[in-house]
Amino acid sequence: MSAATQHAAQAAASADAAPLLAIEDLTVCFGNFVAVNAVTLAIARHGIHAVIGPNGAGKTTLFNAISGFARPAQGRVRLDGRDVTGERADQLAQLGLARSFQICAVFPELSVADNVQMALMRRLRPAALMRRAGARLDPAAEAMLASVGLATERHRRAAELSYGRRRLLEIVTTLMLAPKLLLLDEPIAGLAREDIPPVTALIRQAAMHSAVLLIEHNLPVVETLASKVTVMSAGAVLCEGTYAQVANDARVRRAYIGE
Numbered sequence: 001m002s003a004a005t006q007h008a009a010q011a012a013a014s015a016d017a018a019p020l021l022a023i024e025d026l027t028v029c030f031g032n033f034v035a036v037n038a039v040t041l042a043i044a045r046h047g048i049h050a051v052i053g054p055n056g057a058g059k060t061t062l063f064n065a066i067s068g069f070a071r072p073a074q075g076r077v078r079l080d081g082r083d084v085t086g087e088r089a090d091q092l093a094q095l096g097l098a099r100s101f102q103i104c105a106v107f108p109e110l111s112v113a114d115n116v117q118m119a120l121m122r123r124l125r126p127a128a129l130m131r132r133a134g135a136r137l138d139p140a141a142e143a144m145l146a147s148v149g150l151a152t153e154r155h156r157r158a159a160e161l162s163y164g165r166r167r168l169l170e171i172v173t174t175l176m177l178a179p180k181l182l183l184l185d186e187p188i189a190g191l192a193r194e195d196i197p198p199v200t201a202l203i204r205q206a207a208m209h210s211a212v213l214l215i216e217h218n219l220p221v222v223e224t225l226a227s228k229v230t231v232m233s234a235g236a237v238l239c240e241g242t243y244a245q246v247a248n249d250a251r252v253r254r255a256y257i258g259e
Helices: 003-017 060-065 090-096 112-122 124-134 139-147 161-173 194-206 219-227 242-246 249-259
Strands: 021-030 033-045 048-052 074-079 097-100 182-187 211-215 228-233 234-239
Touching: 021 060, 033 060, 033 234, 048 060, 048 219, 048 234, 060 182, 060 211, 090 097, 097 161, 112 139, 112 161, 124 194, 139 194, 161 182, 161 194, 194 211, 194 219, 219 242, 228 242, 228 249, 234 242, 234 249
Parallel strands: 048 211, 048 228, 097 182, 182 211
Antiparallel strands: 021 033, 021 074, 228 234
16 A cells, blocks of 8 residues: 555544534623533534433533534534534534424424425535425435335324324434434434334434434434434533443433432
């Protein structure tokens, strides 16, 4: 192997090893209240990283600061090496960050297929968007709808779906944006038991191509999905590790149940 080839391989390996998302001493304040306090996190380029903690721990505020819905008082957010601190949500979306919210966010009056088509069109340039208007749904989107049992409901209005099915649709549309980084805020919340396996399977599928950062209160789901878990309490990072490591940490037990 030539020196140039070795150098290129080393550079590629180094870039792949670098975190996709690097958060350094991030602080978010509302008046005198510190909601997120000097949080530092590194999110790998693939896989699932969970943020857990009791209510009021600052998890959603952290997501808001990462995704452009809250302005940090201090600290830095770097996405793929670029400083994106304080950038708007639409700017971050163009850089490959996609987010779902605690409350299901789809276009209720559009059909299931049209919701997915809208997400596909957002990835295209204006000229391509005009060519695709009214076109058949992309085969990859068809396959994804089929994998979560929504293919037979593709012509139904989203408003007619159950909450769990709308949640599935929201995650599908988010995935169709082909993000580098996918933020999921309580994707399991409010789901019927039978809807949880398809959602977790979809999150695993997403992690094959994207970094997934999720907030979740369903700890068995976190244990099943996440390779790394960060625990927050009172706006700060309490501890970090595998699920087994954080579950056996006395500080985590005290934060959750006051032990």
